[in-house]
Amino acid sequence: MRLIARLDIKNEHVIKGIHLEGLRKVGDPNRLAKAYYEQGIDEIVFMDAVASLYDRNNLYHIIEAACRDVFVPIAVGGGLRTVEDVSKALGAGADKVVINTGAFRNIHMIEEIARKFGSQCLVGSIEAKKRDGTWKAYVDNGREPTDRDVISWANELERAGVGEILLTSVDQEGTGRGFDVDLIEQMNVAISRPLIVSGGYGKQAHLDALLSRTRPSAIAFASVLHYERATVDDLRQAARAYQE
Amino acid sequence: MTANALTGIIDYGVGNLRSVQSAVERVGGIPLITSDPAQLLDCPRLILPGVGAFGHGMAELEARGLSAVVHQAVAAGTPLLGICLGMQMLTTRSFEFGDTPGLGLTAGTVTRLERSDGGERLRLPHVAWKPLRRVSGVLDWFFDGIGDDDRFYFIHSFAVQNAKVGVAALADHDGLAFAAVMTHGNVIGTQFHPEKSGPAGLKLLSNFVSKGR
Numbered sequence: 001m002r003l004i005a006r007l008d009i010k011n012e013h014v015i016k017g018i019h020l021e022g023l024r025k026v027g028d029p030n031r032l033a034k035a036y037y038e039q040g041i042d043e044i045v046f047m048d049a050v051a052s053l054y055d056r057n058n059l060y061h062i063i064e065a066a067c068r069d070v071f072v073p074i075a076v077g078g079g080l081r082t083v084e085d086v087s088k089a090l091g092a093g094a095d096k097v098v099i100n101t102g103a104f105r106n107i108h109m110i111e112e113i114a115r116k117f118g119s120q121c122l123v124g125s126i127e128a129k130k131r132d133g134t135w136k137a138y139v140d141n142g143r144e145p146t147d148r149d150v151i152s153w154a155n156e157l158e159r160a161g162v163g164e165i166l167l168t169s170v171d172q173e174g175t176g177r178g179f180d181v182d183l184i185e186q187m188n189v190a191i192s193r194p195l196i197v198s199g200g201y202g203k204q205a206h207l208d209a210l211l212s213r214t215r216p217s218a219i220a221f222a223s224v225l226h227y228e229r230a231t232v233d234d235l236r237q238a239a240r241a242y243q244e
Numbered sequence: 245m246t247a248n249a250l251t252g253i254i255d256y257g258v259g260n261l262r263s264v265q266s267a268v269e270r271v272g273g274i275p276l277i278t279s280d281p282a283q284l285l286d287c288p289r290l291i292l293p294g295v296g297a298f299g300h301g302m303a304e305l306e307a308r309g310l311s312a313v314v315h316q317a318v319a320a321g322t323p324l325l326g327i328c329l330g331m332q333m334l335t336t337r338s339f340e341f342g343d344t345p346g347l348g349l350t351a352g353t354v355t356r357l358e359r360s361d362g363g364e365r366l367r368l369p370h371v372a373w374k375p376l377r378r379v380s381g382v383l384d385w386f387f388d389g390i391g392d393d394d395r396f397y398f399i400h401s402f403a404v405q406n407a408k409v410g411v412a413a414l415a416d417h418d419g420l421a422f423a424a425v426m427t428h429g430n431v432i433g434t435q436f437h438p439e440k441s442g443p444a445g446l447k448l449l450s451n452f453v454s455k456g457r
Contacts, residue, residue: 002373040442042373042397067266073397073440093262095440118296120369120399163369163399194371217371 001211001239002218003232004043005036005225006198009059009078010050016223018174020127020142023049026226030065036225037070039232044074045098045166045220049141051079060092067093077125077166078141081105086113090121098166100125101139104146107160114161123196124162126150128183129170135183142170150183151190158193165191166220169199176202176223178209185214196220204238211242251453252287254314255279256304258329259293267439271450281313289452290317294329298338298354298402301329302346311347318349323430325452328400331426331433340402350428352407357400357417366418368401374436376413376424383412383427385455386448394444396424396436403435 007014007029014032015023026032033044044066051057057079066074076089077098086097103110103124113122127138128150135150154165167187169180179200188195194217200206201224210216219239224230251273253264261277268275268291278284292314294301305311318324326334335346338354346354357366373395378387398415403422415424415435426433432452438445 002371037442064262067262071263071267071270071440071446072442073399073437090260091262093260093266095260095263119401120295120371164371192365192367194367194369217367 001215001242002042002196003235003239004045004196004218004220005033005041005232006045006047006220006222007032008047008049008222009062010048014226015049016174016226019170020049020168020173029059029062030069032226033066034069036232037072040236041072041232043072043218044070046074046076047098048076048078053140055079055081057085057089060088063089063092063094075123077123083109083112083116086117090117094121096121096123096164098123098125100127103157103160104137104139104148107156110157110160110162119161119163122162123164123166124154124157125166125168126154126157127168127170128180130183138170142168142173151186154187154191158191162193164194164196164217166196166198169197172200173198174223175200178202178206181210181213184210184216188214188216194218198222207235207238211239215242248288249274249453250287250289251275252284252290253277254284254290254292254310256294256301256308256310258301258304259295261293263437263439264291264293264327267446267449268453271446271453273449273453279308279310281309284310284313285317285320287317287322289323290314290325292324292326292330292333294327294333296329298329298332298340298346299342299344301333302344305333314347314349318429318431321430323452324349324432326431326433327439328435328437331435332402332404334426334431334433335404335407338402349431350407350426350433351410352404352423352426354402355405356402357405357420357422359420366420369399370401370417371399372417373397373441374415374424376415378413379411383425383432386412386432386451388451388455389447390444396434396438396441396445398424398436400435
């Protein structure tokens with residue numbers, strides 16, 4: 001299982017909120033990325049937390065700098081709206097782009113990116129929130145609801161050509177109260193691409209609760225690393241019992 | 245740093261060249277990203293990077309006249325390292341979207357990662373960090389300093405699964421074995437990305453840059 005560090009960024013700072021809201025500064029993106037790399041992280045995801053407000057991603061220079069120090073895959077998301085944006089992100093050195101709102105506005109963009117750059121660089125991002133007993137997909141960093149059921153949306157993203165799905169539980173995100181295991185289990189069964197899950201880790205028991213039910217391809221961690229409640233090695237030890 | 249550290253990175257319009265460049269720099273090499281045949285033929289070693297589809301990669305290489313350059317360099321004894329798609333293109337052919345000939349510098353053909361017994365379908369692409377099962381005594385200089393527990397980053401849906409010769413290391417996806425490293429003469433190909441595989445990947449690149457000659 002891959003362990004991913006997720007760095008949500010606003011105005012040059014890594015920030016952390018709860019339910020993707022109420023953002024608090026926690027540090028410098030490149031310093032943290034380097035620290036997690038040195039701890040042995042498997043992958044880094046930079047997310048521009050406010051990009052969708054302005055329809056543009058501002059992380060290109062952070063990616064360029066990260067490439068000089070971090071020799072694991074680097075993904076970037078937030079505010080990527082056009083094939084041109086994607087080309088720029090990959091040119092800056094990103095290995096993968098993470099797309100939610102852009103795909104929702106124009107699914108053909110996903111097809112075009114897959115054709116042009118390959119599915120391996122394309123992560124479809126789904127922000128899930130439970131409403132009336134079912135999980136709906138949200139856009140604009142968890143702010144705007146859509147009518148799409150998360151599972152059917154994930155399947156549509158797969159057909160369009162994404163190589164992986166990043167599933168963020170907005171309900172659990174930043175709470176440290178555990179993963180949304182029901183959601184993750186259903187999604188993992190429903191899709192045939194690797195699943196990255198994000199949101200909710202607070203303590204080792206949460207990992208046990210998740211991994212005894214379903215094995216995602218990767219887990220993204222934020223608060224636990226940012227607030228130094230555990231090291232990458234601690235998390236790897238905890239996940240080891242469930243390695244494939 | 246001497247000119248001997250010069251490492252040509254073959255630019256054929258495919259793949260994340262910046263990562264390979266940074267990694268080569270980090271291990272003391274002098275990266276030169278170019279599509280110029282004369283410059284490439286002057287380099288004491290070459291890297292063929294690449295991601296994406298096989299047919300597209302071969303077509304782009306041909307369109308720039310670079311497949312002839314690769315053949316010429318290899319015939320002259322220049323060490324060549326193919327990475328991911330670059331490794332696959334070194335083989336004889338690929339069955340990704342039809343049947344496309346490769347460079348034929350190593351054995352093997354490239355096929356989709358599927359169980360032949362019709363068992364449970366594998367999740368693709370295979371995106372994972374995996375240890376290597378080395379073929380004893382092959383490429384010892386390249387693997388110098390690599391331990392059994394060291395893991396490497398793979399992201400691919402196709403692989404060499406049938407090579408009778410030239411396999412230097414194997415890895416697996418959910419029990420299905422494939423070639424992680426292929427070699428023939430002065431040619432090496434890694435299915436994984438050494439430039440994205442942390443300190444262990446950098447160690448391999450360091451060995452290639454300092455010992456590959």
